[in-house]
Amino acid sequence: MSTTGSALGDSAIMLRRNFKHTVRNPVAVFNAVLFPVVIMVMFVYVLGDAFSVGVDYVDYATPGMILLAVCYGLGATATAVNSDMTKGVIKRFKVMDVSRGAVLTGHVVASMLNNLIAIAAIIGTAFLLGFRSSGSLLDWLSAIGLVVLLAFSIGWFTVALGLAAKTPETAGLGTVPLIMLPFFSSAIVPADKMGPGIRQFAEYQPFTPIIEALRGLLAGTPSAGDTIAAIAWCVGIGVLGYLWATATFKKRA
Template sequence: MSTIASPLGDSAIMLRRNFKHTLRNPTAVFNAVLFPVVIMLMFVYLLGDAFSVGVKYVDYATPGMIVLAICYGLGSTATAVNSDMTKGIINRFKVMDVSRGAVLTGQVIASLLNNVIAVAAIAGTAFALGFRPSASPLDWLGVAGMVVLVGFSIGWFTVALGLSAKSVETAGLATVPLIMLPFLSTAIVPAGKMGPGAKQFAEYQPFTPIIETFRGLLTGSVHAGDAIAAIAWCVGIGVVGYLWAIATFKKRA
């Protein structure tokens, strides 16, 4: 077997294993897929008329809910990674001569697949609530690319958090800031409607340009500055997460 085929085959096996574990965990499925839908129904269907954002609220909120859907499944990824590390399964993989890189890559890709399913659920809910985007086919391709880029970069950062945590419980807690950050962005209301301090934080945190890029793509009028900032944040987060994860894995495995 070639040096390339072996890690790819190991990664596919790890992906299948991790995805099956997720499907067998009702809490993980709820957090990753159903809870973002509940959040969207609460903000759009129940509270939507309370927000004045200049456009139909479902059109404004959907891009932010896409990012929320990506973030809400992170806890299960971090705990799964930490569980493998602390319960000795990694040592078993070493005895079986499984590629070390495949163990981490399988977790990241499994997380990305969860993201895609969650985003699809959010999109379906949005259309049911009256979401009617004006995006072109090229814009939709950009939306799909951003979902993959955001999910992949945050996935590596989450894996690094899970590897660095001392226990499964702390691994889950470590992802809470990532889950909460979208609420402190322009996901729910524009930054201009926030109070002092919160407004400035929302304007300069990483999720705001990511959400604004989704918003621009879905309306067919993406702003180049937002797109560049969003891609830069994703690349930066992904590189830091990857290097951190690899270094921690080599140290602890």
Template sequence: MKSPSVVMLRRNLKHIARNPTSVFNAVLMPVIVMLMFVYMIGDAFNVGVNYVDYATPGLLLLAVCYGLGSVAVSVNSDMTKGVINRFKVMDVPRSAVLTGHVVASVLTNLIAVAAIIGVAFALGFNPSASFMQWLEVIGIVVLLGFATGWLTVALGLFAKTPETAGMAAIPLIMLPFFSSAIVPADKMGPGLREFAKYQPFTPIIETLRGLLAGAPAASDVLQALAWLVGIVVVGYLWAFASFTKRA
């Protein structure tokens, strides 16, 4: 007999596969953004290295964030359409319902990240990371997926309708553009420069960039891990509190 968590995960994966829009947003859109930045405007940025080498770490983060809107909508739809109440009658643990959404989101993220890395190599990406550093990159990406996944689930449960749930995830999708993902924070104007330096995604991107270059900075790694663990804790507690209140 399969555990409720596995059943919920299979259910969410089937929903994702049947929704071409969510698949497009999660996988194809980050690839299109990469092609746009590298081919169209990459030469306009003086970043000191081959632009595809600079941009790939930030685009990995973008690949994780692009599919978050559909996660928030899916969670909210389960709540507002009475699906959660049916699961309660069937004695399905609330942890299985929420974890199914998060794990399905992480698996979709990994597909999008693999697509970005494949396209990056086709465009001339030349990382210096060792095998262990590649494993650390994957670990950071997975932890990022769990962190943003739990926070998005919490936003989806907090929103009143599926429409507002999709809107609630937009800041998470847009935040990477106001980080060091596309250009170094030092090249930004006053105000935006400080925001980019101290927002959570910048140390995460710099950690990925350092690992892929073979020389991660300890300060970036510590900041990134602190942000990621903090976001996981906040998202997890907020999600379960909202679930308990509304279910």
């Protein structure tokens, strides 16, 4: 078997292992899939009439809830990565001659699968709550591509956080800023409706252009500026996460 084929086979095994661990953890499943749905129902069905955003609130909120769905599953990924490192599982993989890249890639792809399941649940719930999209097929494909890029990029960053943490508990805690960051963006309300200080922070943090790019694509009014900024942020986060993760893995493993 070629080296490439061996690495792909190892990655598939690691992916299956990590995904099974996630499915068997009810807390991780709730946080990654069900809790974002609960948040969406709360904001749209319970609090939606309190927000004036110029359109139906469910149409406004859905892109932000998609990003929230990506973020809420990160704690389980960081904890799982750190647990493998601190409990010696990765050292056993080395003895078994498992590809080093497969160990990290397995966690990243498992995180992406969890995110895509959560996003599917969010979109399904959004349609049940009255969400309607004017986006074309190309707009939807572009939105899906952006979401996949975001999930891939933030997956690498989360793996890096998990590897850098000292314990599984601190690894999970390290993802809290990422989970909270969408609440300080345009996910819930437009940034221009926020108070001074927080408004500027919301306008210039990475998640706002990603949300606005998704919002424009799903509404059928894509913005080239928001889309380029969103892609740039995703690529930057992904490159940083990949370099940090591989350097930490080589150092600690």
